[in-house]
Amino acid sequence: MSRSTVGVIGHVDHGKTALVRALTGQETDRLPEEKARGISIALGFAHLDEAVDLIDMPGHERFVRTMISGATGIDAVLLVVAANEGVQPQTVEHVEIAGLLGIGRALVAVSKCDLVEPGVAELVAAEALELLERSGLAPLPQAGGVGGGPAMMVAHSPTPSPSRKREGNCGAILTSAVSNQGIAELRQALRALAEHQHSRPADGSTWLPIDRAFAIPGHGPVVTGTLRGAPLSPGDALELLPSRRKVRVRALQVHGAAIMSAQPGQRVAANLRGVELGQLARGMALAAAGALEAADWLTLALRSVPESPALKNGARMRALFGTQEAEARLRLLDRDVLEPGEACFAQLRLASPAAIPAGEHVILRRASPALTLAGGRVLELEAHRLRRHDGAVLDWLELLRDGSPEEVIAAEVTRAGEVGTTVQHLARLTALAPARVEELLQVLPVEVNRAGAVVRQEAAQSRRRLTLRPDPERARADAERATEIADLLQPAGLTPPLPKVLIIDASSHRAVEMLLRDGTLIRAVDRDKGKELLFHRDAIAAARQLLSPLLGAKDDGGILVSEICSALGISRKFCMPLLDHLDTVRFTRRVGDRRVAGQAMREDS
Numbered sequence: 001m002s003r004s005t006v007g008v009i010g011h012v013d014h015g016k017t018a019l020v021r022a023l024t025g026q027e028t029d030r031l032p033e034e035k036a037r038g039i040s041i042a043l044g045f046a047h048l049d050e051a052v053d054l055i056d057m058p059g060h061e062r063f064v065r066t067m068i069s070g071a072t073g074i075d076a077v078l079l080v081v082a083a084n085e086g087v088q089p090q091t092v093e094h095v096e097i098a099g100l101l102g103i104g105r106a107l108v109a110v111s112k113c114d115l116v117e118p119g120v121a122e123l124v125a126a127e128a129l130e131l132l133e134r135s136g137l138a139p140l141p142q143a144g145g146v147g148g149g150p151a152m153m154v155a156h157s158p159t160p161s162p163s164r165k166r167e168g169n170c171g172a173i174l175t176s177a178v179s180n181q182g183i184a185e186l187r188q189a190l191r192a193l194a195e196h197q198h199s200r201p202a203d204g205s206t207w208l209p210i211d212r213a214f215a216i217p218g219h220g221p222v223v224t225g226t227l228r229g230a231p232l233s234p235g236d237a238l239e240l241l242p243s244r245r246k247v248r249v250r251a252l253q254v255h256g257a258a259i260m261s262a263q264p265g266q267r268v269a270a271n272l273r274g275v276e277l278g279q280l281a282r283g284m285a286l287a288a289a290g291a292l293e294a295a296d297w298l299t300l301a302l303r304s305v306p307e308s309p310a311l312k313n314g315a316r317m318r319a320l321f322g323t324q325e326a327e328a329r330l331r332l333l334d335r336d337v338l339e340p341g342e343a344c345f346a347q348l349r350l351a352s353p354a355a356i357p358a359g360e361h362v363i364l365r366r367a368s369p370a371l372t373l374a375g376g377r378v379l380e381l382e383a384h385r386l387r388r389h390d391g392a393v394l395d396w397l398e399l400l401r402d403g404s405p406e407e408v409i410a411a412e413v414t415r416a417g418e419v420g421t422t423v424q425h426l427a428r429l430t431a432l433a434p435a436r437v438e439e440l441l442q443v444l445p446v447e448v449n450r451a452g453a454v455v456r457q458e459a460a461q462s463r464r465r466l467t468l469r470p471d472p473e474r475a476r477a478d479a480e481r482a483t484e485i486a487d488l489l490q491p492a493g494l495t496p497p498l499p500k501v502l503i504i505d506a507s508s509h510r511a512v513e514m515l516l517r518d519g520t521l522i523r524a525v526d527r528d529k530g531k532e533l534l535f536h537r538d539a540i541a542a543a544r545q546l547l548s549p550l551l552g553a554k555d556d557g558g559i560l561v562s563e564i565c566s567a568l569g570i571s572r573k574f575c576m577p578l579l580d581h582l583d584t585v586r587f588t589r590r591v592g593d594r595r596v597a598g599q600a601m602r603e604d605s
């Protein structure tokens with residue numbers, strides 16, 4: 001069954017808890033202090049039905065760290081913005097954090113619409129949608145029929161271009177927890193979101209960062225968290241990190257009901273054996289035995305937020321990951337200063353060793369005054385620091401960031417030379433279960449030597465090209481994924497979702513490569529920003545048709561980028577990569593800040 005864990009985010013007092021109550025009938029502000037002060041302090045948990053879990057985040061700036069611990073590992077966010085206040089500092093910060101955590105999927109609810117004129121709520125909706133777009137979070141197209149007609153929905157139009165009506169079913173829902181306006185629509189949109197949720201890969205190793213620990217008399221300690229990596233069942237043996245204490249799952253609950261198997265992405269409560277409540281706390285994690293090794297150095301693909309100050313090599317900050325946080329010192333690997341909004345490779349030297357799977361996200365904050373600075377994805381854990389400004393190191397990190405598990409394994413086995421490496425090390429590097437790594441090894445030119453190490457085969461060492469044996473099952477799955485991706489991109493036209501939303505695992509990576517090879521998709525880059533977009537070929541064809549007469553008509557001086565943006569009804573974010581592609585194929589030619597008809601267009605017409 002498709003299902004989704006959705007974080008409810010937004011500024012303090014914007015009505016998140018009231019909205020969750022209206023949606024589910026469940027009260028998430030349970031602490032006496034929360035009731036007395038009227039603000040949320042802890043994470044609140046509710047569910048709409050079997051398919052949709054909601055995590056109600058506290059909005060106050062003092063609790064951003066709590067918000068982060070609730071937001072790691074979730075599938076999507078519901079951004080709540082109050083109609084009477086509009087976008088506020090923690091609206092922006094929460095959205096930025098969601099973007100840095102790679103969440104990518106978002107719904108917008110404008111709350112408290114009973115307090116304002118409809119026109120005001122619509123302006124707030126447009127402001128919220130624009131914010132999402134700036135942070136790389138695509139507001140989700142809502143399934144057909146969602147939304148109560150024009151009065152309830154505000155269409156998403158990134159550039160206010162009257163000539164162009166962008167996909168009208170993509171927008172914000174206007175709600176009120178007092179009058180119940182929009183609540184049914186929001187419920188439906190959340191369900192549609194769960195239905196369109198890709199099931200998560202479950203071939204990793206179990207990781208459960210603990211967000212609460214309590215005891216049930218007669219049953220012993222219980223921990224809760226958002227499960228990652230692999231399914232979990234009663235009887236499973238796990239390790240409690242960092243203590244490495246062996247524990248066993250006695251019983252498992254989801255939504256208050258006992259279950260025999262929980263899936264990655266689900267909120268679970270695990271009743272444990274072999275440990276006392278006093279030995280458990282938020283910030284610890286449960287992991288498959290031997291799956292993780294604690295290390296002092298985390299290597300990251302990092303991105304700083306556009307509003308952050310420039311980050312210097314050696315800067316000190318707080319690193320938040322899973323439900324844990326630690327003091328850290330930043331080591332920039334490919335530059336001396338990370339400018340706002342830029343991406344780079346970096347390492348963090350942690351004040352105390354941590355165990356975290358590859359692929360998990362880390363948020364970096366300044367403690368005082370509190371500010372979210374940057375976020376990144378863990379590429380690997382290291383016992384030592386890496387050389388800075390070293391081409392080989394950077395090539396390796398690029399492969400870890402972009403490569404499929406097969407490519408990473410093949411490269412690591414080659415790197416390991418005659419000594420070889422271990423299945424356990426390869427599993428940690430790829431965040432796959434050892435059994436899955438062993439499967440992949442079957443199709444790679446490697447062998448296990450007498451010492452039990454994984455090494456390249458003799459034949460492979462004599463420079464044979466690495467080829468994978470075709471796997472019909474995998475090829476079928478990839479082809480299905482390719483169709484899904486093409487079906488998503490085609491209607492998105494010239495404003496496609498970001499590649500990171502589409503490429504979420506090895507299969508989608510291969511599917512996109514396939515679509516690029518057969519010409520269904522076109523890769524386009526914004527060279528100034530180093531950002532990449534994937535356009536469907538139909539969108540490019542439509543753009544060429546629209547631009548042809550304009551470029552033809554202005555053969556003398558050419559047309560400005562801003563004119564092209566407004567002719568196509570898109571923002572520069574989409575226009576710059578598109579033009580880069582059109583220049584490359586010589587449809588257009590750049591002359592100063594203008595474009596004229598290129599060789600290919602002249603030949604076309």
Ligand SMILES: Nc1nc2c(ncn2[C@@H]2O[C@H](COP(=O)(O)OP(=O)(O)OP(=O)(O)O)[C@@H](O)[C@H]2O)c(=O)[nH]1
Binds near residue numbers: 014015176
């Ligand atoms: N008029 C009106 N008031 C609302 C609505 N929703 C919430 N409120 C009021 O706004 C205040 C804050 O609501 P909460 O739901 O606690 O806000 P929150 O976003 O959860 O706040 P934090 O968790 O502290 O960030 C309360 O006094 C609510 O009664 C609404 O739709 N209309």
Ligand SMILES: [Mg+2]
Binds near residue numbers: 016017029039057
């Ligand atoms: Mg609240």
